[in-house]
Amino acid sequence: MPLWTVRGLRRGVVTTRYPARPDPSADLLATPPAFRPDVLTRDLADRLAAVCPSRALARDGDVLVFDVGACTACGRCRAEAPQAAGASGEFELAATARAHLVKRIPLGGRPG
Amino acid sequence: MTAVQPGLAGEPGVRELLAGLGQDAAGDGSVITMRVAAAGLDAAVRRIAAHPGARLADVFASGGSPDTDAGPVTLRLVWALDADRRYLITESVIDGERYPSLSQVAPAAFAEECEIYEQFGIRPAGGGPLNRVALPPGAGPDWPRLGRAPAEPPDDVHAPHHVGGHAFEFPFGPVRQVAVESLYYGLVTSGEELVDLYLFTWHKHRGVEWRLRGATPRQALFQVERTEGLGAVGNAWAFAAAVEAALGLEPPPRAMAARAIALELERLYNHAAATAALCQSTGLVIGQAAAEIALERLLRVNAAVFGHRYLFGVVDVGGTRRDPDLAALRRDLSGAYGELRRAAEALLSTNSFLDRLEATGVLTQEAVRRLGLVGPVARGAGLAVDTRADHPGPPYGEFPPGVAVQEPGDVLARFRVMLAEAAESVRLIGEIAETGPGAGLAGPPAGGTGQTGRCGLGWAESCRGEALAWAALDGDGRITRARLRPAAVRNWRGFDDACRSQNVFTDIPIIEASFWLTVAGTSR
Numbered sequence: 001m002p003l004w005t006v007r008g009l010r011r012g013v014v015t016t017r018y019p020a021r022p023d024p025s026a027d028l029l030a031t032p033p034a035f036r037p038d039v040l041t042r043d044l045a046d047r048l049a050a051v052c053p054s055r056a057l058a059r060d061g062d063v064l065v066f067d068v069g070a071c072t073a074c075g076r077c078r079a080e081a082p083q084a085a086g087a088s089g090e091f092e093l094a095a096t097a098r099a100h101l102v103k104r105i106p107l108g109g110r111p112g
Numbered sequence: 113m114t115a116v117q118p119g120l121a122g123e124p125g126v127r128e129l130l131a132g133l134g135q136d137a138a139g140d141g142s143v144i145t146m147r148v149a150a151a152g153l154d155a156a157v158r159r160i161a162a163h164p165g166a167r168l169a170d171v172f173a174s175g176g177s178p179d180t181d182a183g184p185v186t187l188r189l190v191w192a193l194d195a196d197r198r199y200l201i202t203e204s205v206i207d208g209e210r211y212p213s214l215s216q217v218a219p220a221a222f223a224e225e226c227e228i229y230e231q232f233g234i235r236p237a238g239g240g241p242l243n244r245v246a247l248p249p250g251a252g253p254d255w256p257r258l259g260r261a262p263a264e265p266p267d268d269v270h271a272p273h274h275v276g277g278h279a280f281e282f283p284f285g286p287v288r289q290v291a292v293e294s295l296y297y298g299l300v301t302s303g304e305e306l307v308d309l310y311l312f313t314w315h316k317h318r319g320v321e322w323r324l325r326g327a328t329p330r331q332a333l334f335q336v337e338r339t340e341g342l343g344a345v346g347n348a349w350a351f352a353a354a355v356e357a358a359l360g361l362e363p364p365p366r367a368m369a370a371r372a373i374a375l376e377l378e379r380l381y382n383h384a385a386a387t388a389a390l391c392q393s394t395g396l397v398i399g400q401a402a403a404e405i406a407l408e409r410l411l412r413v414n415a416a417v418f419g420h421r422y423l424f425g426v427v428d429v430g431g432t433r434r435d436p437d438l439a440a441l442r443r444d445l446s447g448a449y450g451e452l453r454r455a456a457e458a459l460l461s462t463n464s465f466l467d468r469l470e471a472t473g474v475l476t477q478e479a480v481r482r483l484g485l486v487g488p489v490a491r492g493a494g495l496a497v498d499t500r501a502d503h504p505g506p507p508y509g510e511f512p513p514g515v516a517v518q519e520p521g522d523v524l525a526r527f528r529v530m531l532a533e534a535a536e537s538v539r540l541i542g543e544i545a546e547t548g549p550g551a552g553l554a555g556p557p558a559g560g561t562g563q564t565g566r567c568g569l570g571w572a573e574s575c576r577g578e579a580l581a582w583a584a585l586d587g588d589g590r591i592t593r594a595r596l597r598p599a600a601v602r603n604w605r606g607f608d609d610a611c612r613s614q615n616v617f618t619d620i621p622i623i624e625a626s627f628w629l630t631v632a633g634t635s636r
Contacts, residue, residue, distance in 0.1 A: 025412050025415070028412060028415035028416055028419075028421070029415070029421070030420060030421075053334065053335075074334075074424075074425075075425065076334075
């Protein structure tokens, strides 16, 4: 403990960097999806919204509204449209305001 | 007159039992369904309860819903004839609002009598008080129910009541600790010794069975495996098996092997979590840290093998949805289990730990039988109840488990049972993975008779004991009634008995950890 104190005082840093090193098991965690806007269409967005059990997905015109705060990372959207949704790998989801967790993703795909 | 189908019940004892019980019988041998007239229900219950090895496993109702099924309520009793390796379901149509009291013959049925009153508005004859067990006090006539609302609300548990002498009542919960499920304890104590205890579990009621109506089996399965997050595989397997029985589906051996690997992994991580909880409740932080390291490693094994730390999304109707990574299993399991074994060996040589467990939370074998308890709680009291051995389906018929049993019925006995089961799970996983049919995806459900409008019973030996599910499908294959009976539903009713057995205040967390139940499992 004294060594930590001396080293911290000398460097002016008293906390460790986060994360100290990448967690090797992070890849195994279920994470919210990441969507490919260039593939998303209105029909596909409606299908994704329909399969989402926690109502984290909704379509607003030509925008897919994704509420990351409501997502439970169940993977249903990824199973429904693997070409449009993959794992984000992002599990650190803290935000300073609830609204920051709502993403608006433009639908850039051509209707099939 | 009872008509027993030829070959339906091969054992003479079962044949004798069935003779004279009801009007007709049907089943595939492992599950027998009989209709019993309501007037003859009392006699039938007495007769079945007296059958050697018979255990009342569940009681539930269907019908009587103004929204979906306005017909009369049908009361179903599920009996486990463990010695005969069969389940027996009696079906009784109840006209009116009363039926013969079941709990007077089989005390284990009281909780279900209360729940059926809350959900369907019918009550046992005799007029005794019924407790509130399922719906919260604010549940009025418009509250979503499976049937009709009762004419009068049920009494609250033990309320109103008086505490006399030097004892006083200590309310504890429903908010208890960080990340611990909502549960209210009513503790009656004289300051040290526990005089009485009662529980409110309805804070977590989510109406899961109500929500399943009208869903397709796969839609329902998604919610079933989230009903009790720490028992996803056991409950999902039981539900999938119920649907498969209704549809006449037979999952391929490879899929059943994958399910069994997932189920044993679930048992392993739950027993590790229970070990950590026991350490926490006895104030052993080093032991707790060691057990939690084992728990974390086991959860990572789950994620590496099946893609989810809590094994969600493994079971599918007709098979499995995920292919186990057997290479990851071979690479990681022995090391993770080694952590648990090392922690357990250290704990078993720590007298200050063992002293807190020994003679604490004693449940007698008679109480276990009377209440119909299952899993490590029953096996810790000397009752070798294990559906993997008593009602074996693939792959457990080929890979029979050794059933761990201890006699004393105290916390230490339950802990020893869990440790023995963890070792047995590792052995089973190894054998099934290496010499079984190969574990893999089932693909889309194959086979099946195409029959709809049927019902079926399913079961699995979850980490907490026998998990049951019953499902009825309409002509479109959608669920008209699904009954979920996780093991927690049975075992909570033994918790207060264990707490009252000459224990002190600080023993309660230890007893709760040794039961390792979930509120979500019972308050569904």
